[in-house]
Amino acid sequence: MRNTEEIINALREIYDPDLHKDIVSLGFIKDVKVDSKKAYIKIELTTPACPVRDKIKDEAIEKIKKLGFDEVQVEMTAQVSKHINQQKDLLLPNVKNTIAIASGKGGVGKSTVAVNIAVSLALDGAEVGLIDADVYGPNVPIMLGANEKPTLTPDGKKIEPVEKYGVKLISIGLLLDDPDTALIWRGPIASGAIKQFMTDVEWGELDYLIFDLPPGTGDIQLTLVQTIPLTGAVIVTTPQDVALADVRKAIKMFQKVNVPILGIIENMSYFICPHCGQRDDIFDHGGGKKASEKFNVPFLGEIPINTRIRISGDSGKPVPVAYPDTEEAKIIKEISRKLAARISIVNFKQQAMPKIEIKL
Numbered sequence: 001m002r003n004t005e006e007i008i009n010a011l012r013e014i015y016d017p018d019l020h021k022d023i024v025s026l027g028f029i030k031d032v033k034v035d036s037k038k039a040y041i042k043i044e045l046t047t048p049a050c051p052v053r054d055k056i057k058d059e060a061i062e063k064i065k066k067l068g069f070d071e072v073q074v075e076m077t078a079q080v081s082k083h084i085n086q087q088k089d090l091l092l093p094n095v096k097n098t099i100a101i102a103s104g105k106g107g108v109g110k111s112t113v114a115v116n117i118a119v120s121l122a123l124d125g126a127e128v129g130l131i132d133a134d135v136y137g138p139n140v141p142i143m144l145g146a147n148e149k150p151t152l153t154p155d156g157k158k159i160e161p162v163e164k165y166g167v168k169l170i171s172i173g174l175l176l177d178d179p180d181t182a183l184i185w186r187g188p189i190a191s192g193a194i195k196q197f198m199t200d201v202e203w204g205e206l207d208y209l210i211f212d213l214p215p216g217t218g219d220i221q222l223t224l225v226q227t228i229p230l231t232g233a234v235i236v237t238t239p240q241d242v243a244l245a246d247v248r249k250a251i252k253m254f255q256k257v258n259v260p261i262l263g264i265i266e267n268m269s270y271f272i273c274p275h276c277g278q279r280d281d282i283f284d285h286g287g288g289k290k291a292s293e294k295f296n297v298p299f300l301g302e303i304p305i306n307t308r309i310r311i312s313g314d315s316g317k318p319v320p321v322a323y324p325d326t327e328e329a330k331i332i333k334e335i336s337r338k339l340a341a342r343i344s345i346v347n348f349k350q351q352a353m354p355k356i357e358i359k360l
């Protein structure tokens, strides 16, 4: 009879393409059971939004079947890896990862991208929170169809975030009777509000807490970036060459405060005519990819300009929920999974870093 050791040895041949190690050495195999011609294994990944989840499962079934088992059951689970950061653990002890969505300039679709990624990760099974840190233009509640006021926890000590499509949300737009008052806030008040969003909101256990930052790279953005202990940042851009300068500024801002760039997303990348199917590169094409090569940061993908994306933002029903079977929903899902994989890589590298011991 085949034994569990043979199964584990066979699984050593399966590599995680992002972490560059085999799934046994990575500790992904959590259980192996053998019963005559039947085998059961449990694989635990570092995110439920793993882009190679199905590939790893199929390979595992194939390898075990080759050993002579008639029936192979593979259970796929995930335990999201945690970014270690002292300041984050003080402010947000139950949040594993914090991600900023930023842009060098306004109007590139940063909030649209933040909302769609958050919903997509939640649909994949992750616990997701979203802070609308764009206090000067809090559009996120509209994009998520959230209009109820947040309530207090039963002990009256914290604010309950509003939940939409599996995403926990807080925004100045939900708290102030007149959100326009935030427009006259100075930087320190804005960063004070964001700090309160971190400490005074009952987030519970989160895998990913996403921050939609105000556009630009001025003092306000820099102060905010210093206020939030970040796992990493995503930069949203449009395709034109002129957007490159803004991407550079945004990358520099994060590098100044040692925040890793998780990747660049090109939004409004191209237009597919719904009538004739012809593609038109309205704002040119490829600037995001070019920028990623130039600044040596990962490229996460291209989102087309599309009426359904605009309508879903206006109607408060994001694309992955409103139009789940469309090409744009597929693209958003792929991008959010690539981002989840990048976060796992950053955390994996952090944990693999040698500890330096200083002996006096």
Ligand SMILES: Nc1ncnc2c1ncn2[C@@H]1O[C@H](COP(=O)(O)OP(=O)(O)OP(=O)(O)O)[C@@H](O)[C@H]1O
Residues within 6 Å of the ligand: 103, 105, 106, 107, 108, 109, 110, 111, 112, 113, 134, 137, 139, 214, 215, 267, 268, 269, 303, 304, 305, 306, 307, 309, 310, 311, 313, 314
């Ligand atoms: N790919 C897209 N296709 C169609 N419309 C889009 C797309 N991306 C964004 N939009 C629309 O463009 C407008 C601006 O988007 P959004 O508010 O997300 O940009 P922003 O960069 O966050 O803006 P701000 O600089 O004001 O914070 C919205 O009406 C949104 O629905």
